[in-house]
Amino acid sequence: MRELVYYVAVSLDGFIAGPEGQFDAFLVEGDHMDAGIDRFPDAIPTRIAEVLGIDQGTGPFDTVLMGANTYEVGLPDVTSPYRHLEQFVLTHRSYPPAEGVTFTDRDPVELVRELKAADGKDIWLCGGGTLASELIGEIDRLVLKRQPLLFGAGIPVFAAGTYDPALFRRVSNRDFESGVSMTEYVRA
Template sequence: MARRIVLDLAVTLDGYIEGEHGEIDWCIMDPEMNFTDFLKSVDIILFGRKSYDMWKLYVPDEEESDLDKEMMQMIEDKEKIVFSRLKSESENNVTFSNGVEETVEALKSRDGKDLWLYGGAELITEFVNRGLVDEYRLSIHPVVLGKGKPLFSNIEGRLNLALQEVNRYQSGVVQLVYKKQ
């Protein structure tokens, strides 16, 4: 099976991926969602530079659950590609790239698992506009923010998707899984 690019993201009911000041405190990490299974299905994470810089600063506190710590370690262990116009050096399991099409083509030609498009919003927009996202896994959280960073902005054309799966969780999160038609 060919490698796919999977956008797996938490989003509010009104379509935001961050609050007005970058807050993501509304995001529910429900064990029932089996996020570790998703992490096992990917071996590379695709970041925009700003999202990677924010992710890199995250330090789990001692009060976090063992499951949260396990998920963070799984993410830490994965190969990461960071798309940046500013950086070009590589570090540990992180490679910086400024060529989206060439990088995606090279990654998809390699053997391996799926690729997780983590974001941010600018990178997601570029991938959507270039038709590079194969699967959309959107976890809709039961909160309306009113303001913030929208998931989809500056999309250049219509995109028809086919619903593949709907998952409901006790927390109120509903996960919708779509593929390109």
């Protein structure tokens, strides 16, 4: 069965973006980058992967889910950021059609359960924190790229909500010279 994998960069104080939605303080150079690309080449935007010559066919994902704020990062220039994946933007906002992108206001849990029941590779939950909170009961695997910085405020890895406690078991941890730690958890 397919897994829903929340693979995301996070600050030491638990934010995936700063107070204005900024994420440019995250380290994008260093030894952690090669490890991330080796493991998750399909989590690189298509245009960037093409320029860098990254083979995205070897990755674990064939589908990506994101909320509106995550999708809007590339707008107006990039309307289909992960052309190599089936893309779903879960939103109540209205957008012009974009090639390879499905905009939907469906119940995220219902959509994920439907996707998990279908054949295919794993499903990447790209962001953001509100969507992650709505899907907490469906997340099978967390891969957190803990960055050595503090935002002080911003978008949390999981938005505040009323959900049942969820226990995860750490299956791996790797520390890099860059100061980034990549820790992977599976649902216990």
